[in-house]
Amino acid sequence: MFSKILIANRGEIALRINRACQELGVQTVAIYSQADRDSLHVRQANEAYCVGPGPAGRSYLDIANIVSTALATGCEAIHPGYGFLAENARFAEICADHGLVFIGPKPAVIAAMGDKATAKQVMKDAGVATTPGSGVLESLHQARDAAKKIGYPVLLKATAGGGGKGIRAVERPEDLERAFASSSAEAEASFKDGRLYLEKLIVAPRHVEVQVLADEFGTIVHLGERDCSIQKPSHQKLIEEAPAPNLGAKQREQLHAMAVRACRHVGYTNAGTLEFLVCAENVYFMEMNTRIQVEHPVTEMIYRIDLVREQIRVAAGERLGFTQDDLTARGHAIECRINAEDPSNNFAPEAGTLSRVVFAGGPGIRVDTHVHGGAVVPPYYDSLLAKLVAFGETREEAIARMGRALHETVIEGVHTTADFCAEVLRTPEFREGRYGVGFLPGSLSYAR
Numbered sequence: 001m002f003s004k005i006l007i008a009n010r011g012e013i014a015l016r017i018n019r020a021c022q023e024l025g026v027q028t029v030a031i032y033s034q035a036d037r038d039s040l041h042v043r044q045a046n047e048a049y050c051v052g053p054g055p056a057g058r059s060y061l062d063i064a065n066i067v068s069t070a071l072a073t074g075c076e077a078i079h080p081g082y083g084f085l086a087e088n089a090r091f092a093e094i095c096a097d098h099g100l101v102f103i104g105p106k107p108a109v110i111a112a113m114g115d116k117a118t119a120k121q122v123m124k125d126a127g128v129a130t131t132p133g134s135g136v137l138e139s140l141h142q143a144r145d146a147a148k149k150i151g152y153p154v155l156l157k158a159t160a161g162g163g164g165k166g167i168r169a170v171e172r173p174e175d176l177e178r179a180f181a182s183s184s185a186e187a188e189a190s191f192k193d194g195r196l197y198l199e200k201l202i203v204a205p206r207h208v209e210v211q212v213l214a215d216e217f218g219t220i221v222h223l224g225e226r227d228c229s230i231q232k233p234s235h236q237k238l239i240e241e242a243p244a245p246n247l248g249a250k251q252r253e254q255l256h257a258m259a260v261r262a263c264r265h266v267g268y269t270n271a272g273t274l275e276f277l278v279c280a281e282n283v284y285f286m287e288m289n290t291r292i293q294v295e296h297p298v299t300e301m302i303y304r305i306d307l308v309r310e311q312i313r314v315a316a317g318e319r320l321g322f323t324q325d326d327l328t329a330r331g332h333a334i335e336c337r338i339n340a341e342d343p344s345n346n347f348a349p350e351a352g353t354l355s356r357v358v359f360a361g362g363p364g365i366r367v368d369t370h371v372h373g374g375a376v377v378p379p380y381y382d383s384l385l386a387k388l389v390a391f392g393e394t395r396e397e398a399i400a401r402m403g404r405a406l407h408e409t410v411i412e413g414v415h416t417t418a419d420f421c422a423e424v425l426r427t428p429e430f431r432e433g434r435y436g437v438g439f440l441p442g443s444l445s446y447a448r
Contacts (some may be wrong), residue, residue, distance in 0.1 A: 105268055105290050113290050117134070133199030156170060158183065161191075239421060271307055297387060301333035340377045340416060354414065366389040377414055
């Protein structure tokens with residue numbers, strides 16, 4: 001096992017990684033920007049060092065500063081969390097070049113699966129069904145030809161995408177030029193990679209993903225699936241649950257089998273997630289996230305396995321302590337993302353000081369957060385304040401507990417998505433588990 005790990009992230013995921021390390025007896029080094037100097041992840045780590053000013057490009061994305069900090073403090077490994085450098089193959093290579101273990105898959109796998117267009121071809125080679133689409137688009141002219149061949153409506157997507165960034169739905173040919181320009185610009189700003197690809201827009205599918213874990217000894221397991229169809233108009237997830245409701249046994253088995261087969265085909269190790277679009281009897285691979293997911297707690301709750309701890313153990317060269325036959329899901333879990341956003345203003349993010357913070361408790365409730373009363377929400381980063389998770393022996397119990405927990409939660413100083421999530425949970429579509437991607441924008445009064 002490692003003796004010291006640098007946590008190359010911030011906020012709740014940095015705290016989450018720190019907790020897993022402390023339970024394993026591993027010392028931690030936190031990094032922080034000047035805007036985060038008073039953040040909880042800085043206080044909880046064994047050591048903490050500033051790596052730059054507030055903007056992420058000059059701090060949490062500064063590879064040279066991060067690697068030099070790890071080396072200077074005697075770290076053996078770096079955990080990237082999610083976002084920032086988590087799916088940056090070059091960062092993983094630089095870590096290896098300097099004798100640091102990158103807690104995640106190998107750089108070549110990150111590169112292949114992190115490029116969404118390449119990943120789709122890899123999945124085709126593995127015998128996994130994919131949505132009809134193009135390769136990387138070199139020009140607007142090429143995009144026009146691809147869209148005409150595939151047929152409108154289509155989705156423009158960033159090849160290095162994630163978090164809903166760089167995605168544009170295009171209904172008509174005359175809208176393609178503007179969408180191409182804005183999608184590429186957003187991708188360049190978010191990932192420093194403006195390349196795009198195009199795929200057929202599947203109308204009203206479900207967004208279902210499968211959690212996988214794999215060690216260096218050939219053991220690959222899945223830990224069931226999560227439904228992530230409740231998304232903001234920007235395609236960013238808002239509510240996730242596990243297991244996926246109203247999913248037939250045949251489709252569930254198909255999803256799990258495809259995920260494991262895909263991982264074996266690419267030689268995957270560590271934790272990862274394969275995302276699929278599910279509609280009627282069809283299942284299509286969409287993309288793979290070669291990292292821990294924001295919504296991993298719902299899987300942890302029903303499988304009773306610490307995924308972050310397993311990430312660290314696998315990266316340290318240890319075997320998974322279980323096989324597929326040992327894994328059995330129990331109960332149901334739901335996660336609501338509490339973001340500093342104004343749902344009445346198209347979910348516009350907000351910055352400010354939190355004057356009062358009260359989180360829920362009680363049976364079956366878990367809160368992953370880095371905020372507290374008096375905490376400052378800076379304008380530079382993702383707007384996530386907390387992940388509120390409810391577990392129940394049944395889906396109905398989980399929904400009831402989540403409704404109570406949202407009612408108990410108080411955050412003052414910025415608008416949040418808490419009340420919006422509560423309204424979603426009260427809709428017949430959610431309660432009956434008959435919703436899909438696109439449900440929010442046309443369903444609730446202030447979603448626009």
